[in-house]
Amino acid sequence: MAAVTTDGLYATHEVTNQPPALEDYNAYEQDTVLVEALHREGASWAEEKARRLGALVGSARMATLARLANAHPPELRTHDRFGNRVDVAEFHPAYHELMALAFGAEVHSLAWTARRPGAHTARAALSYLWNLGENGIGCPTGMAYAAIPALRHHKEIAAEWEPRILSAEYDPRPLPIIEKTGATLGMAMTEKQGGSDLRANTTRGQALGAGGPGGEYALTGHKWFCSAPMSDGFLTLAHTGKPGVLSCFLVPRSLPDGTRNRFFLQRLKDKLGNRSNASSEIEYHQTWARMVGEEGRGIATILEMVHLTRIDFAVSSAAIMRQSLTHALHHARSRRAFQRLLAEQPLMKNVLADLALEAEAAAVLTLRIARAFDESEKDERERLLSRIGTPVAKYWICKRTPAFVGEALECLGGNGFIEESGMPRLYREAPLNGIWEGSGNVICLDVLRAMVRAHETLPAFMAGLEPVRGADRRLDAFIDALTRELADREDIEARARRIAEMMALALQGALLVQHSPSAVADAFCASRLAGDWGRAFGTLPRGLAYDQIIARARRV
Numbered sequence: 001m002a003a004v005t006t007d008g009l010y011a012t013h014e015v016t017n018q019p020p021a022l023e024d025y026n027a028y029e030q031d032t033v034l035v036e037a038l039h040r041e042g043a044s045w046a047e048e049k050a051r052r053l054g055a056l057v058g059s060a061r062m063a064t065l066a067r068l069a070n071a072h073p074p075e076l077r078t079h080d081r082f083g084n085r086v087d088v089a090e091f092h093p094a095y096h097e098l099m100a101l102a103f104g105a106e107v108h109s110l111a112w113t114a115r116r117p118g119a120h121t122a123r124a125a126l127s128y129l130w131n132l133g134e135n136g137i138g139c140p141t142g143m144a145y146a147a148i149p150a151l152r153h154h155k156e157i158a159a160e161w162e163p164r165i166l167s168a169e170y171d172p173r174p175l176p177i178i179e180k181t182g183a184t185l186g187m188a189m190t191e192k193q194g195g196s197d198l199r200a201n202t203t204r205g206q207a208l209g210a211g212g213p214g215g216e217y218a219l220t221g222h223k224w225f226c227s228a229p230m231s232d233g234f235l236t237l238a239h240t241g242k243p244g245v246l247s248c249f250l251v252p253r254s255l256p257d258g259t260r261n262r263f264f265l266q267r268l269k270d271k272l273g274n275r276s277n278a279s280s281e282i283e284y285h286q287t288w289a290r291m292v293g294e295e296g297r298g299i300a301t302i303l304e305m306v307h308l309t310r311i312d313f314a315v316s317s318a319a320i321m322r323q324s325l326t327h328a329l330h331h332a333r334s335r336r337a338f339q340r341l342l343a344e345q346p347l348m349k350n351v352l353a354d355l356a357l358e359a360e361a362a363a364v365l366t367l368r369i370a371r372a373f374d375e376s377e378k379d380e381r382e383r384l385l386s387r388i389g390t391p392v393a394k395y396w397i398c399k400r401t402p403a404f405v406g407e408a409l410e411c412l413g414g415n416g417f418i419e420e421s422g423m424p425r426l427y428r429e430a431p432l433n434g435i436w437e438g439s440g441n442v443i444c445l446d447v448l449r450a451m452v453r454a455h456e457t458l459p460a461f462m463a464g465l466e467p468v469r470g471a472d473r474r475l476d477a478f479i480d481a482l483t484r485e486l487a488d489r490e491d492i493e494a495r496a497r498r499i500a501e502m503m504a505l506a507l508q509g510a511l512l513v514q515h516s517p518s519a520v521a522d523a524f525c526a527s528r529l530a531g532d533w534g535r536a537f538g539t540l541p542r543g544l545a546y547d548q549i550i551a552r553a554r555r556v
């Protein structure tokens with residue numbers, strides 16, 4: 001019989017067999033893997049912050065803000081009505097609200113403000129939680145987090161900028177830095193002729209006085225990619241006369257006297273995903289800047305920032321996997337087909353368990369590397385792990401994410417292809433972390449560079465695998481194969497992806513064998529390490545504890 005709707009009209013049918021909305025749950029509390037990792041990696045003290053952010057991220061309000069901010073991407077205004085240049089990206093109010101929420105939750109700052117052991121891990125957990133809900137804002141939060149070591153190359157500049165960047169207040173007003181209550185920072189490296197090969201940069205800095213560290217310069221040139229262009233400042237690479245020898249500069253949007261700096265927005269990029277965040281093309285023309293770090297050491301200075309953004313992207317991709325899995329699990333346990341819940345169909349169980357394994361391995365790896373940052377100062381082996389583990393984790397986790405999200409999307413059937421489900425947004429976002437701040441090949445070459453630059457790096461990485469020797473014969477055999485692969489230096493550049501992948505899998509296997517339930521560790525070793533697995537998700541061998549693996553992942 002037709003149901004009567006609230007407006008008195010007759011509906012043609014009753015809606016059945018559609019899952020309830022996935023909202024108003026605590027994204028932290030339902031994530032057993034995250035909860036365990038936060039405690040294990042030394043950041044238990046941040047649990048209350050994680051719980052608060054988890055409640056926000058799982059709320060209907062957050063879902064609405066994320067949808068609106070992405071459905072209404074920023075628009076460029078180059079001039080005002082009188083023809084004066086204004087160069088602004090204008091955002092939907094939802095974007096500003098999200099920025100205030102993320103910065104208010106210390107997603108960008110906790111690593112530097114907490115001043116206690118576990119601070120990088122705690123911040124990584126907050127970033128992971130935030131990225132479950134929305135990814136465009138993850139760009140400005142990630143850059144604010146990562147900029148601090150680069151800024152500290154100049155005491156006076158750091159004294160002005162650091163407290164404002166680490167402030168929990170979002171202050172979008174275009175003011176000189178000393179008048180701001182909170183600030184954001186972008187980075188401008190990539191030019192048309194080269195992004196990976198930064199030495200190809202042609203932007204030029206001319207000293208306005210004596211020059212050198214802290215000195216004033218006028219920059220002229222372009223940047224082909226500059227995200228979050230409404231930031232208060234931009235760490236920029238330019239040469240000072242000798243092409244290929246780059247220095248790092250801080251370009252403020254507003255000058256100390258309150259006037260606009262000569263910062264020209266040419267276009268906003270029409271991007272596949274990450275649509276709430278603006279990414280732009282910019283021109284510098286006699287643009288005022290100050291040098292940060294030593295002249296000619298620009299790449300080394302900005303790479304300190306890049307290194308931290310890389311671990312943040314691995315964290316963010318782990319979160320994209322987790323959120324896709326949450327949607328898939330939620331749908332499969334509410335939707336029936338052929339007289340059974342999808343979640344009870346044997347083949348769907350294989351898919352869900354396989355996805356759950358991948359998501360767990362990604363989360364434990366990223367938080368383990370975050371801990372290595374925490375312990376870097378007092379433990380050299382941890383410092384070396386943070387160096388090489390970051391590109392290893394970024395490469396492998398970001399590489400797995402697009403295939404992962406595609407599979408999770410399919411678990412929702414046709415609904416997964418529809419914008420309202422939230423899956424298309426995750427799908428469009430999925431490849432990005434694998435591209436920016438070093439695309440796959442470049443990241444794998446960085447793994448090799450880390451091995452070559454400091455000979456102790458690889459032994460430190462391998463020593464980290466030793467404690468698990470003997471726990472699982474498949475893991476032992478895989479570590480042996482990795483050792484052989486690494487000992488062979490012939491054609492090593494062409495084998496860099498293979499090496500990075502094996503290193504990631506070995507470390508993930510070691511972490512799961514040590515810390516996860518045997519159902520998870522066993523399935524990971526059987527499939528990823530011993531190779532009893534197909535080329536698509538859902539090809540785990542029979543006889544594994546699918547139900548236990550799924551139950552661990554499914555709490556909502």
Ligand SMILES: Cc1cc2nc3c(=O)[nH]c(=O)nc-3n(C[C@H](O)[C@H](O)[C@H](O)COP(=O)(O)OP(=O)(O)OC[C@H]3O[C@@H](n4cnc5c(N)ncnc54)[C@H](O)[C@@H]3O)c2cc1C
Nearest residue numbers: 187188189190194195196225226227436437438439441442
């Ligand atoms: C949405 C978005 C926002 C961005 N925001 C910013 C920003 O705010 N600031 C900024 O500076 N940049 C930004 N970027 C640029 C980004 O960091 C670069 O696109 C990226 O580093 C790759 O550089 P490229 O595009 O010049 O590609 P290329 O350097 O031309 O590389 C193309 C391909 O070749 C591969 N490759 C390069 N060198 C080698 C090699 N030696 N061996 C084998 N393969 C190689 C790469 O891995 C890549 O797959 C952004 C990019 C995107 C998509």
